[in-house]
Amino acid sequence: MNKKTRITRLLKSTPDGQIVTVKGWVRTFRNNQFIALNDGSTIVNLQVVVDRETLPEDILKRITPGAALIATGKLIESQGHGQAMELVAAEILITGDSNADTYPLQPKRHSLEFLRKNGHLRFRTQTFGAIFRIRHHLAYAIHKFFNDRGFFYLNTPIITGSDAEGAGEMFRLTTLDLNNVPKTDDGHVDYSNDFFAKETNLTVSGQLEAELGAMALSNVYTFGPTFRAENSNTTRHLAEFWMVEPEIAFSDLDDDMDLAENMLQYVIGYVLEHGKLDLEFLAKRLENEEKNKPQNERSFPLLEKLQGIIDDKFERITYTEAFNILRNSKPNKKGKFAYPVEEWGMDLQSEHERFLVEKKFKKPVIITDYPKGIKAFYMRMNDDGKTVAAMDILVPGIGELVGGSQREERLDVLHDRMKEMNIPIEEMQWYLDTRVYGSCPHAGFGLGFERLVLFVTGMTNIRDVIPFPRFPGSAEF
Ligand code: 4AD
Ligand code: MG
Secondary structure (H helix, E strand, C coil): CCHHHCHHHHCCCCCCCCEEEEEEEEEEEECCCEEEEECCCCCCCEEEECCCCCCCHHHHHCCCCCCEEEEEEEEEECCCCCCCEEEEEEEEEEEECCCCCCCCCCCCCCCHHHHHHCCCCHHHCHHHHHHHHHHHHHHHHHHHHHHHCCCEECCCCCEECCCCCCCCCCCEECCCCCCCCCECCCCCECHHHCCCCCCEEECCCCHHHHHHHHHHHCEEEEEEEEECCCCCCCCCCCCEEEEEEEEEECCCHHHHHHHHHHHHHHHHHHHHHHCHHHHHHHHHHHHHHCCCCCHHHCCCCHHHHHHHHHHCCCEEEEHHHHHHHHHCCHHHHCCCCCCCCCCCCCCCCHHHHHHHHHHHCCCCEEEEEEEHHHCCCCECECCCCCEEEEEEEEECCCEEEEEEEEECCCHHHHHHHHHHCCCCCHHHHHHHHHHHCCCCCEEEEEEEHHHHHHHHHCCCCHHHCCCCCCECCECCC
């Protein structure tokens, strides 16, 4: 798309009869006269006025919802209400027709479910246009945040021969003939004939490799696709999602939490500034969506919620404090939790997380120092021998948005933990070497990018904030 023709740019100019060209898709065509044209550069449609007296009848008939066209004419102050300017078309060139009878996106409100089924066309709706522009702004803001602070963007492998992270079930990768799998004498799959001559998977996290980078470049971050074959058919899980994972050398858990909090505040501030129109639209959408809900079930107005993230510090509590709050809470005493809070050491379920952020603190909460039994082997052991220097950031409406920790930098302690948790030490020598040669305290976290987009857009299903969602039973496109 030529920059000069973009609607977002025209909207910033003064309409004084200059000749311009716009290129986009017809949203609606009213009275055989007014085209609402959208080119994706902004949520705002440009009104293109055609002269039905002089425009050839056959062109007029081809201006239908979904059709692609190029219009050239004078940009003038709008004669009607509802828009500041309009283009009086002298020439219309239709580059792609759209059959009005079969085009799935009729000029009316469609359900998100319907649009998910028409995922190849949903980009052309206001809602999905807004979501994917916001997604872009967030991605850009993340890179900008880290770049401006001296972090290096490190690409960690997507195909991995290590399965030690233990963050989730992995997708196996092979070029072996699945109808004729070679076996060793003792009946196991013979990977020596496979492409990589070993068992390989799609990565669940770039963390362990990012740590290697941080042990030389000091501050690095990854931002890439990660894959989990968990059969979690929820509105918060995808089988393929994007994760942002910074890793910082010579840093502890407090530095890690500060980094995560600052990053969230920065990127949300950035979209509030650069994605204003889209966010205003999404805020309205959410309000409409929830207007039939009782007051106490409605979510906080979107823009105020986002501003609150910037204005207010996150709550920081330990797992033990959270556990005590939950154990003494009304819903727990009244038996309202599906998982009663009774025993210290239990994992927190989403009902517990939601109680803490939505009922108790009404803002993001960082929970630290989890029991070692429910966290990964690489998290630094605290002096009490029972908890690790972990942190999860929980946010209203979503639950866990960020998971991170200070890493165990002490070789002997790490070694013991790996043994205890049956992590294959021989295969992990490359990881342990960073502790053998020039180890240092370090920390990092993982942010689920789609969960961030969910939070910022006020959408409720994670499948609506990634262009092509992958989930159990579905890998369309
Ligand atoms: O908590 P997780 O599993 O942490 C890790 O993978 C660490 N290696 C991160 C690190 O310290 N570098 O995942 C991190 C985040 C979660 O907090 C969540 O936001 C998101 O990734 N996430 C998912 N998002 C969408 N679909 C899924 N199936 C997800 N699983 C985790
Ligand atoms: Mg986690």
